[in-house]
Amino acid sequence: MGNTATKKEEDDNQAPATKYDTPDEKTTQVINVVKSYFANLTNGNYEAAAQDNFAPSVDQWITMKNTHPKAIATEAKRFLSTKTDVKYTPNLAGIVLKDNKARVVVRQEWKGYDTTLEVWLEFDNSVKIKSYKEGKIFKMKIVKPSALEAYLSKIKKFEYPVNVNSQQYSTFKAMDKSGLNLLIKDAIEGENFQNIGYFEISSDLVGILYIRGYRSSQSIVLNTFNRKSGKAVAIEVVGFMGGGHMMAGYNQACDITIQANGKISNTWHSTTSGQEMGEQGASFYQITPNGQIVKSS
Secondary structure, eight states: OOOOOOHHHHHHSOOOOOTTOOOOHHHHHHHHHHHHHHHHHHTTOHHHHHHTTBOSSEEEETTEEEEOHHHHHHHHHHHHTTOSSOEEEEOGGGOEEETTEEEEEEEEEETTEEEEEEEEEEEOTTSOEEEEEEEOSBOOOBOOHHHHHHHHTTSOBOOSSEEEEGGGGGGOEEOOHHHIIIIITTTBOOSEEEEEEEEESSSSEEEEEEEEEETTEEEEEEEEEETTTOBEEEEEEEEEEEOOGGGTTEEEEEEEEEOTTSEEEEEEEEEETTOSOOOEEEEEEEEOTTSOEEEEO
8 A cells, every 4th residue: 555645745644742842822721711611511610611711792602693601601501400420521632723713522421422523613812712613523424335345455454453553653644535535525524534444343344444634633533334335334533642733732642452342442641741740541432233333431
């Protein structure tokens, strides 16, 4: 499999940042606002979540337009106060910041509900949120089985246990046009994409791993397909690495293992400039017999 990356792609596909990078002031302010908002929602502090982090006049908050912090707090309380075990987990290392806009992937959980969304934020000159929009990250695709098999023949085939980690980053090659048309076009937003490889789930199902990136921020995506019908069954971000460029000073590394029984584990750790210790943790998923990817404990 050859590397078809252009010079621009090579420039954009920067290696993950190191813990020695220093975050600029605006990046730090954005991180603090995002952390404050989601932490307060998790703790049921709806007034603080809205008043401390939103501009006096807000263009949009989810489906509410031309609103203000008090109305946001009222609606957040109405919606969340009846739920139990509420937890919002923003991927702080993966925030992409450009000018006054930011994108962050957020896991939202409460009893009976667990999903991951992409959140788009716009800030005013005081680094207060003036627009907050949510959206699903991916759309399912149906492709020609022959095209799927042609793509699989060009990428690495894994045997169990499958292992993917941050140290392998330099071995991932830019996805060529056929891969982009097959997996990405009209389905997934991103600046650059890289192949990792695939593994067989059953005689009918395959799991394809690839990188969805913006500069040095990379999400590791698992996309399962029925290779006979060409239908995408599930898509899930199972890991993240990087976090430099606009997010200088924030870095995350991951180590993903996929077992033959469908169990996925991702152990990760993050570092922040100026801190002696970063955060660490683990996330778990299960590939079901029909190819769905579900979060597990």
